[in-house]
Amino acid sequence: MYYTNGNYEAFARPRKPQGVGEKQAWLVGGGLASLAAAAFLVRDAQMDGSRIHILEDSGLPGGACDGLLRPDVGFVIRGGREMENHYECLWDLFRSVPSLEVEDASVLDEFYWLNHDDPNCSKNRATLEQGASADTKNRFELSDEAALEWMRLFFTPDEALYDKTIDDVLSEEFYQSNFWLYWQTMFAFEKWHSALEMKLPLPYKMALHAGLEKLRGTTLDELLVRYELV
């Protein structure tokens, strides 16, 4: 999908590129990026699938999606993935992938209706000591200094974060906040994890700030909705 100020160009189908029938595409790594590139090559460049080759180093494709080959159900992702409304490329891709279970529906349709009918929301966002409510009152409780630390991290150049842990860039005052409790439990961060790993996805994760205290704003894949939250 090509974005301009309106949707004039978004829905027009690209012309078949010249010579695409004689070309080969070699993609390194069998993660989502390569799989998505392959799907767009088939859909938009009209390249035949037999001309697309994905080289994967490990025994199982899927990369960070943590795949598992289960003979009873097929190739699945272990655990769920949280997404949100602005995964523009993914939604564009999902609209072209037919649903396996619902006739005449795309994966996007299926995903959308699932999240529409059963929207993500946690009445008790965090628990402590084997189930007692953390009673966070849905507040971030970020002090001005802690909020500044977060903003500073956002604006720190990547190079300055090489070899730094989260503990090197955030302080005890930050860890005292409910915000850290929400963030840490949502994205599985420990203080000794890489500061850069936490910083890199911040631009898109910022969109999740509104709703973080109730896990609103995320859309969830079927696995998570069916088995973890219900």
Ligand SMILES: Cc1cc2nc3c(=O)[nH]c(=O)nc-3n(C[C@H](O)[C@H](O)[C@H](O)COP(=O)(O)OP(=O)(O)OC[C@H]3O[C@@H](n4cnc5c(N)ncnc54)[C@H](O)[C@@H]3O)c2cc1C
């Ligand atoms: C535990 C966990 C939870 C996550 N939760 C979410 C979530 O809720 N929402 C979300 O949006 N994202 C989430 N992510 C991130 C998301 O899964 C990744 O961003 C995405 O899967 C990355 O895809 P990729 O193709 O860019 O890279 P990868 O999946 O890392 O794929 C790269 C592939 O390349 C292979 N490779 C590397 N070098 C070579 C080589 N030289 N030759 C051949 N093959 C090579 C690797 O083996 C790997 O399979 C999560 C990630 C993890 C680990």
